[in-house]
Amino acid sequence: MTTKIGHVVRDRDAALCLGAVVVSGFGSSALWLVAGVWVKDLTGSDGLAALCSLALWLPVCAGPLLGTLADRVRRRPLLIAVNLALGALLPVVLRVDSAAWVGLLLAVLLVYGACGVVTDAAEAALTAGAVGEELLGDFNGLRTAANEGMKLVAPPVGAALYAAYGGGLVALLDAVTFLLAAGLFALVRARERRPAPDAAGAWRRTAEGARYLWRAGSPGTRGLPGGGRRDARPRPLVLAGGLTMLTAGLSGATVYALVEGLGRSPAYTGVLYAVQGAGSVAAGLAAGALLRRLGARCLAGAGTGLTGAAAALQALPWEAPVLTGSFAHGAGLVCMLVATVTAVQRAAPDALAGRVVATAQTLVLAPTALGIALGAALVELADPRLLLGLCAGARLAVAAPLLNPVRGGATSGPPSA
16 A cells, blocks of 8 residues: 655645645634634623534535535636635634624634635635646545644644634634635646636526536446446445534534543543544545545445444443544544545536535535534433444444445456545
């Protein structure tokens, strides 16, 4: 199993795109943590603090519609413009110095989340062309590893800056990272054609992306990649990813109960999240090589199965298996996500790439919020270890079809990613 991370880093455009993602990701990870703490300190309300996360996540539900923007204009100028706009917008929250101005912060976070959906779609579409198919899996894995690494490093930095200087400075730091990201995207040499004029309405364009994602690679479908090779079909991976993230939200609600069961203080949850992050980084670094060896379908199934084993380990009443389960959970989710997004990128034609990717991201990520809500209710009514056992069984059931040998047109040997 060989990795091509070095090739990604040495590829000029790939390295610039990766650098932009890492820089902006650092600022985002810092602000996302601080925003809730900031609102809590200003208002004393847990509900208003939770609205910060809702404001950031809510635009994901509009992903199919927002993703059409990435197909209406050239992606590199769009990424530059959106990053510059966020860099100019964030200093507005310096005005937030009392509970009366919390509404302004929430509004900015809502715009922030919407811009994130657009840039994610544009980045995926741009890198699919700029990086090249051979390095796409390695890029996605390295990108995920970098993002997860930022989640380990940036929140403590943001918390320290907030404690010393307040939330305004963290917002300014995030603004600077967006300006730097815009500069890096400006250096990318990707050649893009101006999208052809399209008189169709926004809803029709959105439906085109969803329809393509549903049909891509189906047997007998003409003009679509992978026509009959099940490994090339992104739809099963997207559906499995959504179900996996639904159970991830459900199991995430049990974390405080697990920590209490281990006889630890609530602060110990930070250790579990750090171990999970380490698993995510490790899997991200290996994802490109695993994708070439196993294929997207099998890697997604293996990742989902690993999260099932992780839930079973976390249900045990001992510290060592709980920590091991946290590591496996982070690694499994990354394998599933990298396999899914790479399959979607490879299946989507350039003209539809933005809306197809955004639709897939909505179907995969939006169920997380529902899982969190269900978990928050069920953890008060049922034994958390029983919930984890149910999650383990559900994930293994989701993984099983993906791990079945590919029939009907697949070539022998390991399937192509």
